[in-house]
Amino acid sequence: MVDFRLYNTLTRSVDVFSPADGKTVRMYTCGPTVYNPAHVGNFRTFLFEDLLRRTIRLGGWGVHQVMNLTDVDDKIIKRASERGLTISEVTEPVIETFHVDREFLRIQNAEEYPRATEHLPEMIELVRKLVERGIAYQADDGSVYYAIDRFPGYGKLSRLDTREIKAGARVVQDDYTKENAQDFALWKAAKPEDEKAGAAWDAPWGRGRPGWHLECSAMAMRYLGETMDIHCGGVDLVFPHHEDEIAQSEGATGKPFSRFWCHGEFLLTEGSKMAKRVGNVATVGDLREQGVSPAAFRHFVFSTHYRKQLNLSSEALEGSIEGVRRVGDFSDRLASAKGGTPALAAAADEAEREATNALFDDLNAPLAMGALFTFIRKANAELDRGGDDRAALDRARSVFARINGVLDIVPSLEVGDEASRIEARLAYRRAARERRDFATADAIRMELEAEGIAIEDGPSGTRWKRAR
């Protein structure tokens, strides 16, 4: 088995990875803030994490993945007060939509989806520890802040020199109650609208609500321990979110918070980052309307390395739709094949080796897909040739299943026991064709087409597949 290598933002290099306990990867993936349905840019990151998760399992390790749902924050409270609702009335439907979209895109279930509002005790305890250690302080406004100059490692992830922020940078609104402009809120004193929206809790420092970064530190440590294997998110979370998580967690425990930090690049539309503030967002619903299947979108996302920006364009999407159709046709062909050749097995061996190596080399999905497509071409050529080598066919099937088990880019559902019913009608049609009764042959073709089954006559017999 080759080493599994991953780019680590902490070291800025591709390092050999294995879980600390040698068996199960403990992974935290920053999830959505549920005030609005996630857009496909958000889902690019979640797909990168799905790729990571599946590749880890391909390597034979277990995974314990935690994805938080941020269900209390400024935007949620704002929306709730605008509509006279509580925050949970705002977040519940959005969470539901998130899971529907996530499943649509075939993103595997994480082991835990903890919500911030269900972890107040853990968060309060973390703040208490930080105050006790003299790293956090309560300001005149009643809020509790983290004093970044009391944590020597501050800035090690983002490598930002905090003194270098100059003209041209977007300027922070000064909060004069803080000791240092860079200090961030751990606990925000409750305002009337927070109370009204049900977003205020009792704490030793008075009623209030958690700061943005706090939930991730508290919940990550609650479910994964003080040091986890991997912490992921989009590149925009490097600073300040992840930097602040490190400060909070390591400030409290004195132990490394995460061994690896992995970040996915942005999805761009119309030349810039997809973001609600830019107004260039597309949702999973938009994808459906454009006829972009989950398989096609996965193909599109995985066709570019996760650390490279990716442009959402209709041409690229169309290429993915066609590419994935080919993968699906091949999948059906493997299912309906009767045998293979030794060369088929050899092609499968090569594909497995190349795809696996690519994936283990910092999740090089584009290269893995290249290996898959090369395999498809070679395997199709061998299947054209016929052959009755059952073992070779089984080998091809299992390799295809293994690679596709990571990429998951076959459109529509698996074939199942429909196969024998279709085969029976094809046998009847074959008899009709042999007596040159093409009227009957075409009638059967039409029947099957009406059921969504396309058939193709070739030198080695008739194949069938689902129409896509």
Next chain:
RNA sequence: GGCGCCGUGGCCAAGUGGUAAGGCGGCAGACUGCAAAUCUGCUAUUCGUCGGUUCGAUUCCGACCGGCGCCUCCA
């Protein structure tokens, strides 16, 4: 202003100090009752531009041009 990433054929895209994977599209051929699929061949003497290092650079270095991102909430 600081920091960083990217620029490969019509489109998407991998890649390496030794001479350009793969997909989509296009063209031609094979196969075929029809159709579709599939296969085969062709489709970048060239990797933003200009210099430098080197026997040799797309790959290393420098400058420049262009695009994007982070330094605020943000996947």
